[in-house]
Structures are given as structure tokens and as C-alpha cells.
Amino acid sequence: MAKQITWERALVRTGFLFEKEGDTFLFHYENCLNQRLLERMLKDLGVAGSLEQMRFTPATFEVDEEAFMQAFHENRGSHEYFPGVVDAIVLYSLDPYIAGIVRWCAAIGIPTATSCDGHGRRHASLCFHKGEEQYPVLVDACMALLSGGKWQFHYQYQSASGRFMIRQSHRELRERQQERRERGREHGSKLVYEQRWLLDVAEALHDHQDLLSDVVRSMKTTTANQTR
Template sequence: MKSWNQLFIRQGFVLEEKGDNCFLCTNERQENVEFLMESLNLANVQYTFRNGLLTIHSSPICEKEWIKAVDFSDRGKGEGLWFRAGEEEPKVFELDTYVSGLVRELNRLGLYTKGCCDGHGRRWPHIYFDERTDMEKVMQLWNALQVNVRLHRPYVVTLLTNRERLLDVAEQMRNMQLDWLEKGEEHIRKMLFLNTLEELLNIPGKSGDEEEIRMVVREKLTPYVDRITTDWYGNLLAQKKYRTGNGPTILLNAHLDTVVEFEPGRTIVKHGPIWSSSRGILGADDRAGVAVLLEVAKWLETSDFNGTIKFAFTVEEECGLIGARKIEEYFFWDVDAAIVVDRRGTGDIVTSYGVIEPFCDIRYGQFFEKVANDVGLTGWKCTAGGSSDTRVWASQGIQSVNLSVGYQFEHTADEILDTDACYKTVQFIKAVLNQSRDLSRTLRSLHRIEAV
């Protein structure tokens, strides 16, 4: 269920959240505030509005009901009238329902539009940009957001995605800052990743009580997969086939639970790229791994990877790999290899539990070393490590590795996360999956490992 703040952002209302269900509307134009209140009335939402402060007294409604409230016959008809009238920006109700949030964010970032259409579920959405707009920055932005687009004419962009995805993109863009566009595509991707990482680090979910974090991860992952389910034990499982699907089937895994709950009122302390908690654990073990895999899932949409990806976000890892052990065996039948993201430090490619329990043929680990070297990601080396869900996948005969994700001193109040190292793990997994053909060749040369 989306919060009221999310619902407003996705429809293009520019409000300042001032607390639980309280919003300052003084920075929003009057016509948009009036339309917002009309929509709330249609949705039978209880609210008060005094001195520019909107207070909602009802629980958030589902987005389908909210869209019914903000939609009306011929909404968006005559698009571009604001531009011809000399206005800098359109009003929300002048825009098609599914593109209104996206268009307002583009204009906020100085990427000025003069027309748009959400496709009405019959054709691709498209946006017309004003001639003063830097289209190189526009295309860079789409690439960073990992949205497939086509430049139809010099200032017309066709978005090769369904209109529902436009709501997600608008929400992603709300936290973007103007100077990000000057720093390039990779900077934008990293900053959006850090936003997601921080969000995940603030969601509770100790072992056995993962419902809230599971709901958030499911919501974020759903647009990027073909199938998603929560199994009988609470593990979140998903998969998607990319391109022809003739390449390898790779399992990507992180765990949802933290070893203990977050301390009430704690905050995330940031010293440059190094994050810690004001008190108690930070929870980067393994929220950092979860964030990495969500970022990879987005990237796969526009990548050249050919094959199938399965995702396993497990529960109760911290109390004995219990969630992973409860996954039905058939889920693994077609899996060729696994990549786990749940290792402290930087640069470790864990290929065994200690020296007694192998996770893979050493050639699988060496493939990762070679990829890192080829793309200039220095410092990645095969090593032995500790316990993780990787042990479960290896026991199924699956070639598996566990990668460092940048945290240190996990399970203690001294836990820290190197966010630069964490993002390098994103880049590393992308590089591995970009070489899906070589990965397939490597896997074909290996036998399934012997269960211990």
C-alpha cells in the first residue's frame, strides 16, 4: 500500500511532508491544491485544510481507487495549452493521469516540456520537449532511470514502457537534485541507489518479523519481474526471462532479516561514504545486499543479458539459514549458478565455507576474478568465508559465490557501511551478467558440485 505522500508524488502534486499525513501546500499553485481537494472529496477521504496545511484523517487508499478519483473524462485533452499560453509549467489536471507526475518532475529539473500523452493503454507514452531543453541531458536521464526510450524527432521522446511504470519513475525522480544532471548518468544512478539504500536501512525486520521489509521489497521488485510470490515460509521469490532466455539461469540472493531490531529513534550517521547508526546496529547486513539486487533488477530491464534471473530474498538467515532451507526444491531445478550478496568487507569472492565446504568449482570463482580485472574493478579475489545462504544453494549442487557488499563489524553497534564499496558491488554484478555468453561457456565446462 502506498503512503499518501507517494500517491501525491506519483500524480505530480508538489507538497512538503510535515509529519504523519500532514502536508504543507504553500509551494504548490492554487489550482493544483484545489484539484487535490476535489479529488480527496471524490475518494471520500477525510481531511482538514487550514493556513496552507493539509491534514489527512483517513488511511491511504489503494492506488487504483486514487487514480479513479483524480481521473475524469477528457483529462489531458488539449495538452500543450499551458505552453501556448506562455506558462512555464502545466497544471496537474491538464495532463494525462499516468504522466502528470513525471512531467512535473521533468519541469522541476529544468527539462521543459510542451506536450505529453500517457498512451491511454493503447500505444507507447510520449513527451514533447521545448526547444530550449538540453536533449542530451534528457537522454542521459532516461538511461540513468533505466527506462527504454526512442528519440522520435529532435524533441519528441517515446517511452517504450507501459504507462503504469511512469508512476514509479515519477516517484524515483522526486528526490533528484538539479546538480545531478551536470555530473552524468553514473552519478545519477548512484545517488538514486543511495536513496533506496537509506530507505531500506530504516525499515524494521528482525529475524522472524520480516513482513514490513518484505512488503517494501516486493513493491519495488514487482515492476521488473515476470512472476513474484511469497512462499509458505515467507521468502520472497521472483524470476524474469531476458531476451530469448537461452542463456544461463542465475539465482540472485540476499536476506531480508536483521540480527536484532533497530533501536527506537536511531538515525543514520554519514561521514562521506561511510555510514553508521547513532545507536544499535546499522542493518547493512543484509539491507546493503537487498539494495544491490534491487538496483541490478532495474538495470536488467535495459541490459544485454540473455537468460533467466531468479531472485530469492530469504527470511531468518541470521538464526541458521532457516528461510533458505525451507524453499521448495523445485525452485532450484533449472538454476545454473548463484550470486549471493551478503559478505562483509570489500573485494571478497567467497567460494567456500572455511576450507571444508566448497561453494563452487574454483573456475567459477576465477571467472568472477577475470571479469573484475577486465573491467578495471580492482581488488576482487577468491577466498574462504563464513556461513551464509550460499551454503544452502551449494548443497543443492549449484555453483555459488558470496560477494562483499561493504559492511564491517556486523551484529554490533560499531557496524559501518562503505557505500562506495557497496555501489561497486552493483557495478561488479552488472559486469558479470553483461558477459552472459562467457558465463554460459564457463558453466557448461563445470559439473554440479557434490553436496556436502
């Protein structure tokens, strides 16, 4: 059964920057490349012509999230370097399931260098620029705060990269081990990594960005004082 979510959540979870005016979404602060991406996506979703003068008023309250993500994937462009500034993020150069994370990380003060959503074959990951080894620590702290310790950003000490993972309970670990044993009996079977939870991470980063911005700022100050 298709999962229906509000247009607002769909846009937030994939990193689009907008304001709301009643039922209308305003994209005045979104860059032109992302506006064009959204226009193409809306065309694929059968709502072309709905984005006029940087305004979008959907005819329905909800959208099929799977179809929305597929439209994002189908309209992606080439990978390009872009500055880690929230209004300069080029969404079409990012993987669909991590685009929102990249944008809202930038919004709270953690710009990224490269990213990958894992494509269902591996853990999603972020890489940072040389000299930014403190950023994985900041991301992991934010993940713990947002999830009560369930989400984590796993990294090696003094490394400028890491992977998004979910901490599992003993029961969940046993179930996963059983699943792997069963899959191992199937010829050519491969482990599939869940991606949808990454959209939950992006949404949580967006919804708590004021709090997280303060946390990141304080942690950066603490780190700077320790290195003096």
C-alpha cells in the same frame, strides 16, 4: 486486490508539490489550480474537508492507488498551455500517468511542451519546444541512470520528442512475442500498453532530483560547448 500505497507516494507519483510536517502535508508552495484539483479528488475519495488552509492530515496512512488515479482522471480539466516552471505546472491539464513525470522533469531542468500518457493504447510521450533537440538526450540519460538501463526514452536523432519504453531481456521478448501470437488468435484483440510503471518513473525523478539536476546542468554545459 487493491494496491495500497502511502499518501506521500500517491502525491509524489502524480506530481503534487508539498512539504511534510509530521503526518501533515503542507501545500503552501503548490499553485491554487492544483490545490483545487486535490480538493476535488479528496471529495471523490470520501475525505472532503481534510484540506484546510493548504494543510492535509489524512486519517489513514495509505490510500488505494487505483482509486486515487481514478479520482485524478475524473477531475481533469481542459488542456492548457503553461510554462515549464515547476510551481506553475497545471496538473489537471495533464494525463494522470505522465503528470508526475512532467512536473519532476521541469524540476530537474527539462521543461516540456506537450505530453501524453498513451491512454493504454500507445507508448507515453513527451514533446519539447523547437530548438530543444538536446532534451530527449537528457531524458534518456536520466532514465538509464535511474533504472540501470532498463528504462529508456526513445527518440530520433535531432528530434524534439520521444517515447517512454522499457528495454526487455531476451526472455521477456520471447514471452511478449508469445503473448502477441496468442492475442492475434483472438478476434478484435488489441495490445494494451502498461502505464503503472510511468508512476515509478515519476517517483524516481522526484526522489533523485538533486542528483539529476546536477547531471542535467553538466550535460547542458557540455552540449553548449560542443555547439560553439
